[in-house]
Amino acid sequence: MASLRCFLRSGKNAVSAVLRREFHRTPPAAVQVTVRDALNQAMDEELERDERVFLLGEEVAQYDGAYKVSRGLWKKYGDKRIIDTPITEMGFAGIAVGAAMAGLRPICEFMTFNFSMQAIDQVINSAAKTYYMSAGLQPVPIVFRGPNGASAGVAAQHSQCFAAWYSHCPGLKVVSPWNAEDAKGLLKAAIRDDNPVVFLENELMYGVPFEISEEAQSKDFVIPIGKAKIERQGKHITLVSHSRMVGLCLDAAAVLAKEGIECEVINMRTIRPLDAEAIETSVMKTNHLITVEGGWPQFGVGAEILARLMEGPAFNYLDAPAVRVTGVDIPMPYAKILEDNSIPQIKDIIFSVKKTLNI
Amino acid sequence: MLTIISNVLRGSASRNGAELVSESSTLRYVLQLLAVQSECANLTAPHDHDPDPPSRLKDPQQPHSPSVSLPLTQIPSNTPVEYKTLGHTDVVSSEAVAQEESSVMSSGSSTSEELSIVSLLTERISERQKPVFEKIISPVIDVPPSPVLITVKSPATSLVELTPVVANSSSKVTSSDPLTSSCPLPAGSILGLDNSFPEITHSLAEETPLPEPQLAGARVVVSARTYADFTPQATFDIKKCDLHKLEDGPPLQAMLTREEGLQYYRTMQTMRRMELKADQLYKQKIIRGFCHLYDGQEACAVGIEAGINLSDHLITAYRAHGYTLTRGGTVREIMAELTGRRGGIAKGKGGSMHMYTKHFYGGNGIVGAQVPLGAGVALACKYLGKNELCVCLYGDGAANQGQIFETYNMASLWKLPCIFICENNKYGMGTSVERAAASTDYYKRGDFIPGLRVDGMDVLCVREATKFAAEHCRSGKGPILMELQTYRYHGHSMSDPGISYRTREEIQEVRSKSDPISMLKDRMLSNNMASVEELKEIDVEVRKEIEDAAQFATTDPEPPLDDLCNHIFYNDPPLEVRGTNPWTKLKSVS
Numbered sequence: 001m002a003s004l005r006c007f008l009r010s011g012k013n014a015v016s017a018v019l020r021r022e023f024h025r026t027p028p029a030a031v032q033v034t035v036r037d038a039l040n041q042a043m044d045e046e047l048e049r050d051e052r053v054f055l056l057g058e059e060v061a062q063y064d065g066a067y068k069v070s071r072g073l074w075k076k077y078g079d080k081r082i083i084d085t086p087i088t089e090m091g092f093a094g095i096a097v098g099a100a101m102a103g104l105r106p107i108c109e110f111m112t113f114n115f116s117m118q119a120i121d122q123v124i125n126s127a128a129k130t131y132y133m134s135a136g137l138q139p140v141p142i143v144f145r146g147p148n149g150a151s152a153g154v155a156a157q158h159s160q161c162f163a164a165w166y167s168h169c170p171g172l173k174v175v176s177p178w179n180a181e182d183a184k185g186l187l188k189a190a191i192r193d194d195n196p197v198v199f200l201e202n203e204l205m206y207g208v209p210f211e212i213s214e215e216a217q218s219k220d221f222v223i224p225i226g227k228a229k230i231e232r233q234g235k236h237i238t239l240v241s242h243s244r245m246v247g248l249c250l251d252a253a254a255v256l257a258k259e260g261i262e263c264e265v266i267n268m269r270t271i272r273p274l275d276a277e278a279i280e281t282s283v284m285k286t287n288h289l290i291t292v293e294g295g296w297p298q299f300g301v302g303a304e305i306l307a308r309l310m311e312g313p314a315f316n317y318l319d320a321p322a323v324r325v326t327g328v329d330i331p332m333p334y335a336k337i338l339e340d341n342s343i344p345q346i347k348d349i350i351f352s353v354k355k356t357l358n359i
Numbered sequence: 360m361l362t363i364i365s366n367v368l369r370g371s372a373s374r375n376g377a378e379l380v381s382e383s384s385t386l387r388y389v390l391q392l393l394a395v396q397s398e399c400a401n402l403t404a405p406h407d408h409d410p411d412p413p414s415r416l417k418d419p420q421q422p423h424s425p426s427v428s429l430p431l432t433q434i435p436s437n438t439p440v441e442y443k444t445l446g447h448t449d450v451v452s453s454e455a456v457a458q459e460e461s462s463v464m465s466s467g468s469s470t471s472e473e474l475s476i477v478s479l480l481t482e483r484i485s486e487r488q489k490p491v492f493e494k495i496i497s498p499v500i501d502v503p504p505s506p507v508l509i510t511v512k513s514p515a516t517s518l519v520e521l522t523p524v525v526a527n528s529s530s531k532v533t534s535s536d537p538l539t540s541s542c543p544l545p546a547g548s549i550l551g552l553d554n555s556f557p558e559i560t561h562s563l564a565e566e567t568p569l570p571e572p573q574l575a576g577a578r579v580v581v582s583a584r585t586y587a588d589f590t591p592q593a594t595f596d597i598k599k600c601d602l603h604k605l606e607d608g609p610p611l612q613a614m615l616t617r618e619e620g621l622q623y624y625r626t627m628q629t630m631r632r633m634e635l636k637a638d639q640l641y642k643q644k645i646i647r648g649f650c651h652l653y654d655g656q657e658a659c660a661v662g663i664e665a666g667i668n669l670s671d672h673l674i675t676a677y678r679a680h681g682y683t684l685t686r687g688g689t690v691r692e693i694m695a696e697l698t699g700r701r702g703g704i705a706k707g708k709g710g711s712m713h714m715y716t717k718h719f720y721g722g723n724g725i726v727g728a729q730v731p732l733g734a735g736v737a738l739a740c741k742y743l744g745k746n747e748l749c750v751c752l753y754g755d756g757a758a759n760q761g762q763i764f765e766t767y768n769m770a771s772l773w774k775l776p777c778i779f780i781c782e783n784n785k786y787g788m789g790t791s792v793e794r795a796a797a798s799t800d801y802y803k804r805g806d807f808i809p810g811l812r813v814d815g816m817d818v819l820c821v822r823e824a825t826k827f828a829a830e831h832c833r834s835g836k837g838p839i840l841m842e843l844q845t846y847r848y849h850g851h852s853m854s855d856p857g858i859s860y861r862t863r864e865e866i867q868e869v870r871s872k873s874d875p876i877s878m879l880k881d882r883m884l885s886n887n888m889a890s891v892e893e894l895k896e897i898d899v900e901v902r903k904e905i906e907d908a909a910q911f912a913t914t915d916p917e918p919p920l921d922d923l924c925n926h927i928f929y930n931d932p933p934l935e936v937r938g939t940n941p942w943t944k945l946k947s948v949s
Contacts, residue, residue, distance in 0.1 A: 054742070080742065086772070091731050091765025098735020101720055102672065102749075104742060125725050126732055132926045133713040135706035136949070138720065139929035170927055170936075194930040273934060311941035 036206040038180035042187035045219050056083040057109025093119030097126045100142040110146035113162045127196040128171030143190045145199035149294045159332035161295030166198045167272040174272040176200040178246040180210040185223030202244045228275035234264030237288035242268040245292045252349035280314035289322035297326040592616040593886045597820040603803045603810035609827035613819035617888045627657040627876045630681045632905040641853045646697045653681040655848040658875035660685050662821025674720040674733040675752035677712040686719035694912035702915040727760030734766045737777035748776040748832040756787020774837035778828045781842045788851040789860040802842035815843030816873040
C-alpha cells in the first residue's frame, strides 16, 4: 500500500521505490545534507575503503573536530587512524608528508588555513615539489584540508583566503567546493588522488544544507578534479566564482533575472588546475565576464582568470573588459559593519554586472 | 739457519698439529733454503706498524683469476711445479708433473691446504721484484712455516655470512646496491669456502701474534703469503659513548670481520673519491649550483648503514651524496645527477640535494624540514607494522630548528621508531657550534628522548651505536637520539673555501689524526686483516670506478626538453602546461 502511494505521489521515484522495496512516505531521492555532514561522510567512506587513509590534526579525534567535521570518526576508527596532534603545525604537517612518502594516505587538517602558514614550507617544498624533483620516483598522496577565508568576526589573522597562494605553485592541486555535493565528491576525489591536494573549505558553509542527488549518495561518487560546473545557465554575462561566493552569485543572478538579465554562473570547484576551457566557452557565448571571490584582488584568483582570458581565444568575444569582484584590499576588520563591507555582497555583484553590461 | 728451520717446523707442529709433508721433500727444500740464505746477508723484517710498508710483493694483476703457472726458474729442482692462485679449489701436487692440474682440493687434507698455500705464495712471490732467495724460498713452504695463521681445520666459514645482506629491491630505481656491486667480495673470501680459518680474536690491548723476527726467513715467507693468512676477524676497543637518560650504552668492543672491513674500506674510499671528483668537476664548472661535500664524514654514512638494513628507511639533509651511495645509488647515477644529465638518479631534475632511492627520501634542501618528514616515515613504519625504522639525520646547524623540537615531542608521544641523528661537524655553514647553540650537547637536546654521543670518525663506533639505537627503536621504546661527532674537510659547500671561520691547522690535524679511512686501514693492517697491496688494489679499483662514472657523467646527454614538464603529478592523465609565453603549450605526463 505504501509503495503504491509512493508511486502515485512521485512517478519519477516509482521505479527506485519499487526496486528498493521500502515502505516510506517521502520521496527518497533528494536528501538534505549539510556541507559538514557531506565532508564527514566523504572521510568516513574513504577511511573505510582504504586502510592507508588516516586523519591527523588538532582536535580531530576526541573533540570530534574543531568544527565537528570529523564527528564520530574517532569512535569508529580509533587512535591509530584518527590522530590528535599537539599545536605544532610545521611538525605535524611534515609528519603527514613523510607518512605519505612512505606509503600512507594522510588527511592533514589545519584548524584554519591561516595556521597552514606555519607549515607552508612542508606543503610547498616537501609535498608539492617532490614528485618533480625526484623525476617521478617519489609521489606524495596527501590531502591538506581545513576552513579557508573569511568567517564571522574572527578578525585579521583568522580571515585570510589562501586560494591564490597555493594555486600559484605547480605540483599542487587546489580545490574549493561550494555545496554539499561538491564537498563530498571533491573530498573523495582528493583523498583518492595520488598527489598533494589543498582542499579549501569554508566555515560559514559548514552548516548550510543542500539537496544532494541520488548519485551523490553513492559511496563511489567522485567529482573529477579540474572540472568546473555551470550552476546556472545564462546568456548575457558569465559570473565565475568559487566557494561561498558561488551562492552569492546565484542570489545575485536571481535578482537580476527579475530585471531580465540572465547570468551564467560557473562554480569553479577546482582552482588549480583551472578549467579555463569552461570559462572560455561560456564567455564565447555571453561576451561578458565577471569573477567573484572573497580573497584580495592583487594577484588573486580573478587576476589569473582575467589574464588567461586575455591570452586565450575568448578575448575576441569580449564586448567589455572583464572585471573582478573581490574582497577589499585590507586586513579583515572586526566590527560587523566593517567586516560586512570588506567582502563582496550581493549588491556589489549586481552593481558590477550592470556596469559591465553598461546598464 | 738450521735452527731457524727447525724452530719453524717445531713451532708449526706445536701450533697447528698439521701433518707435515714427507720428510724428504722438506729436507730438500730446507737445504736449498740454506744455500740461498748464505748468499744473502741482509734480510730485514718489515716494519709491522709502518702504515705503508714497502711492497715486497708486486701488486697482483689479477688476483681473482687463475694465473699462468709461474716457473720457479731459480730453483734447481727436479720438481717442476705449477702453481695456481688459491682462488680456486684446485690443488697442486708438488711432486706432480708440471702442466697437470690436480684434483679439487679436499678440505680434509692438510697437505693440500699447505700446497695450495704454497701455490698462492708462489704466485705472489713470482711477481715480486725482490731478492732471488725469496723466490727460492717458496718451495720451502711445503712445510707449514707459519706459526700463526695456518692451522687446524675448522668448519669453513660460510660465505653466505660474509656476504652483505641486501634487501630485495623492487623499486622503480634499478640501481645496484653498492655493497655488492662496487664491493665485490675480496679474493680472500673466495678462499673461505674451503680454506677455513680458526677464529682468532685479537684485541688492541694484546700484541697481535705476528711472526717473530728471528725467523727471518719464515717471516719473509709469512709476509709473502696471501689471503689465506689474514686474520678473519678481530675485536677492537671502541670509545665509550656519552649517555643521556640511558642506563647502558652500546658495547665497548666491536668485532670486525675481514670482509666487513674490506667492504667498509671500499665504500668509504668510494665515497671519498667520489666527493673529491665532484670537487674537481665543480671547479671545472661541469657541476653547477649547490654541491655540499661529505668527505671526512664517511664513517657516519657507512657505519649507520652497517647498523641497519636496506629495508629500513633513511632521510637526511643536503649533504647527501654519501647516503645516496649507501642506500643503493651507484656512483654513475650520482655523478650524472650532479652534472645534470639524463642518466642521473633523478634524471637530472633534482641535482645535488634531491637524490632519491628506495627507502631513501633524499636529499632535502630546507634545513630541518627533513626531520618531521623522517618522523612521518617512522609513523608509517609503525602504522604498517613492518618492524622497520627510520633514521632521520640533521646537522648541528639544523639542531636549533623549532620543527625538530616539535618532532621530538610527537615522536616521543607516539613512540615512533625513529633514530634521530645529529651529525655534528662543528660548523653550521660558517658558524661554529659555540656561536650557534646555547647548549652544544646535541645528544641531550632531545630532553625526554634518550641520547648518545658517538665518535663519528670511527666506523665501528658508529655501527655499534646504530645497532644499539636500532634495537631500542625496534623494541618499541620509541625514538632515540644520537650525536655523531664528525668533521668535514671541505667548506660548507663549494662556494665556501672553509678557512675563513676555521684554521687550516685544524683541518690538517683532523685529517692526520682522525681520518676515518686511515683509522680503518691502520686497524686492518696492524691486525693483519688485509695487506697493503690488497688495499691499494681496492684504491685502484675505486679510482677506476670513479673515473668511469665521471666519464659517464660528463658525456651523457642532458635531459631532453620534452622532459621539462613531466613528473608534475603522479598517475594523472597528461596535462597542458603553460610555457614562457601564451602561445607555448607544453605537455606534461606523469
